[in-house]
Amino acid sequence: MEFSKVYFLGIGGIGMSALARYFLHEGKRVAGYDRTPSRLTAELEAEGAEVHYDDDVQAIPAAFLDPRDTMVVYTPAVPQDHSEYRYFCENGFTVEKRSQMLGHLAEGKYVMAVAGTHGKTTTSTLVAWLNRALTGGGSAFLGGISKNFGGNLVLGDGPRLAVEADEFDRSFLRLFPDVAVVTSADADHLDIYGTHEAVKEAFSQFVRQIRPGGFLVIKQGVDIVLDNPAIRVYRYAYDTPCDFYARNVRLQEGGHYLFDLVTPGGAVEVCTLGIPGWVNIENAVAAVAAVWCAAQAEGAAFDAERLRTALASFSGVKRRFEFYVNTPRQVYMDDYAHHPRELAATLTSVRKMFPGRRITALFQPHLYTRTRDFYAGFAEALSHADEAVVLPIYPAREEPIPGVTSEIIAERVTVPCRIVGREQLADEVAAMDTDVVVSFGAGNIDACCEAIAEKLRPKS
Template sequence: MEFENVYFLGIGGIGMSALARYFLHEGKRVAGYDRTRTALTDALAAEGAAVCYDEAAECIPAPFRDRRTTVVVYTPAVPDDHAGLAWFRREGFEVVKRSQMLGLLSAGKYVQAVAGTHGKTTTSTLLAWLDRGTTGGGSAFLGGLSKNFGSNLVLGSGDRLTVEADEFDRSFLRLDPDTAVITSADPDHLDIYGTHEAMKEAFAQFIRQIRPGGYLVLKRGTDLRVDNPAITVYGYACDAPADFHAANVRLLDGGRYRYDIVVPDGVYRDCTLGVPGWVNVENSVAAVAALWCAARARGERPDGERLRAALASFEGVKRRFECYINTPRQVYMDDYAHHPRELAATLASVREMFPGRRITALFQPHLYTRTRDLCDGFAEALSLADEAVLLPIYPAREEPIPGVDSQMIARRLTVPWRIVEREALAETVAAMDTDVVISFGAGNIDACCAAIAEKLKERAGTTA
């Protein structure tokens, strides 16, 4: 594929922006559309991309209106009737999905793909960091902003490429990985798949696409068909027996853990992860497993000292278990969790980190279909907190569904709850008697984080 210009429809998406950054680095001219201006689109503009917020075809810059020199990349979240997308197709441009472009860029690489309905962003980001720490190289396309790398794009030496393999719209089926991690396969994206069984079949197809001689690292208990006889299959778990698992786990001050990581040929003792949370211990076992498999493919083994140093220096991912305040009188954390299993796992981690303290969960449901399909699970998970504050549903790409709203979840809660508008969230939380507060959601609740933290800090200062 030869081209000088790349135009992105949905350039502000976390996966799309990583591709945009890659092509900017490669010296291509980059432009794109997004519906909303964000810190990420501002960053892309500062890095040299031309970003517009009007979908009209007339707003496409002149250099990108030549189909001989321009390729168009779009995200499935962009509807088919989008004016810009329709114009590019009508004019005969080469138009590819983000997943197709990612598949093209992975050709010739040793691909380490992390898939799953939750946990994949932290796991893939940690894998990229471990790669850098133990080999000094490796590249990555990530689904979140790594605090260590300061980006969702990692460019490094060598042929290893870590990618977050997204099951939405079957995007991960564009990849043929050498090592694949599957963290979970819980019901999600049923607006795309229709049934949980259809979604699981897509994961089974993803497993079939692992290259001969490759590896599958599968979370223990994940119910998926594995019928690729040309690969080696390993299981992993947090602290239960498996090919890869954590042992001798100790909770440290601040919610971090020290533990041993058991691998098929030995043990990496006294590992300390740089970020808190029990759920991240599990993510680290998966990342180490993938790293170990990639090394084994070369007849090597990750160096223990370098591995421990990389785990300890891992700073996490923006909006994944991110701590804004952590004092004996007030804690505030934010997390991207938007599936019941994610919420439950994070709340369980918070409960273990802060035993005996009162937990307030703030949650913005994401998508009408997901709320409709999983409302019982959301209510069960949020009831693990001591109280809940819900925001209206963030629609993303969807139109409202009659009768589907945040009340569907609220009515099923077994703890006190209230529903507030996003604009009033910071003031509402500041007026509440809170101790440990954690906000959840994949929509725009993150725009409230700074204000919530500021209000809670102000209150702590006046009552200290």
């Protein structure tokens, strides 16, 4: 790359911050804008990035104002009327989306891309962890903070590159993977796609872009057109027999499981995963399938004992099934779920993990458009709990839509439900008769987690 400086619009985003870290590691000078300070932006500043929080061309560091040596990367969440974005576009800078840059960095690598409307962050992080455990190398750009790696960027030897392939704004169509995983293709981002059929067609196009001789690992039952004749297709499931699945699944104390992992090459018996929940067993099956395919392509042996050790030592991802309190008298966990299918899967998983216990769900809806499109589904999912608390909608990049409020969810929930402001949430939860508490959302509900945990720990 001929540019010595890289400027990021939306530098605090999870995918953007991984790219920023990569270029810092490569010795480039890095700066950027984000709407609000966060833990990620603080870490980037500590690592040498220059970050500011006002949309103001005057705030761009002077060293980044020369289009001959500065490249600009932006997230599609940045609006087209953003003054800094307009400045760069109008003054001869090379300006690329995050997905375009990721596509460049993937060139020459053995790309293992995980796509899906849910499940992709944990699965891609597991792929990166298994690559490291089984080969000693591998790199990754992740959509969450891996607890094992301590970040969202993994740099390692060898050609394998694990990436989270994001369907938002059709970003994943910039990738041409060697191994692709598709975990789901549910209706989502309808503000971008318009219809569920358009979502599914984008996933079909993603599959068409798998390189000849490559592999597709797709969840059993995902309904998309598969018309790439140059690849091998494998199905995976939680416990339904197919190419890859878990059998003899046994619940252990604290929500962990023992299971046998069946592959086309035979079963790996008596596995356990370092994080709880049946949905994570399903994610692990998908990740193992991807790594198995890579081993097949390399003609490499698949070491069952090292695989068992790697699965057991996987620590998970921040905000994915993350426990703050876990005792026989009180449980509190937080999850990034922000789609009805994700909420339902997590709540049913929690119900299996803690049979007979009372579940309280705390949910912050993310985006007015998603709430408008899926309010009935959110209400149905929250009704899997014993009681629910709904926060006001987190708007992110959107302006309010008349008539779209948290009330249209809450009034349809079939268990006791109330609406509570984020600032009052910890105190409200403390005053409730709680047993198992789960918070959900892709907005800023995570800023409440430690305060909620502090209120609940005395109850444990």
